[in-house]
Amino acid sequence: MTTICIGVVILAYHVAYPSLTLRYRLTLVAEVDDQPKMGTSVVEVTYNEQPEVGSGRNLVFGHRGEAVAVELGERGTLFALLVAGDDIRSAPETIVFRAFGFPGGIFPQGSVEDGFRRIRQLSGKRELQLDSLPMLVRFRDMNDPKTVERVHPHNLAERFGPGSKLVRAELEIVATDSWPLSSGHFAGEPLTTGIEKRLSWLPQFYDRMLDGRRYQAASSELQLANSLASGAFMAP
DSSP states (O other): OHHHHHHHHHHHHHHHSOEEEEEEEEEEEEEETTEEEEEEEEEEEEEEEEEOSSSSEEEEEEEEEEOEEEEOGGGOEEEEOSSOOSSGGGSTTTHHHHHTTOOBSSSBSSOHHHHHHHHHTOOSEEEEOGGGSOOEEEESSTTOGGGEEEOOTTOTHHHHOTTEEEEEEEEEEEEEEEESSOOOGGGGOOOOOOHHHHSTTGGGGSSSOTTSOSSOOSSOTTTTGGGOOGGGTEEO
16 A cells, blocks of 8 residues: 555656656768768757746756767767757757757746647757757877867868868757656667777766866866866766
């Protein structure tokens, strides 16, 4: 009887404060000397509505997945991180809204319930403007995290040499699911894994920045390395 009561309470909580999860595939296509190079990653985002102290409600976002990695041969590897670029809506939790042209800020305008309804209706692919991509980086030395460098989406040649350019980016909804209305669509769309095989040192930086410091410094010679940790590349 106690188990049943607990189950009823849990169900009632999730009905009052629902959550929604979606998975999207972000694909980047580049060219090196007119030869196409492509990288892709499936990322999962969860939106949880929670009670808030006082009036109103609160949304908590979370994500899992990995950065997109585009192999450019001898030129190196381009990474699209799990971090916003110049466009604040290019973060994992909001890039879908940018791709599908939702007005508003970090969540669609209107009530949470209306936002969830609109998100559940999303499907298909959308092309992303290059200016709306997550932060792009590369490493001068893949074995040295301190050598991370920012890459401009319209000027790959600056970091990767003449003849290299980013051609297009595409976002595709691959699954949506919500509690308590679970559809179980995720079975055929696994999250992308394996980035630590490219960056073997990455697990060592879950609690420190790429320059080795525990915290971001007010000033640092390695400003970018001091602002990124392993979470920018993988979120388990």
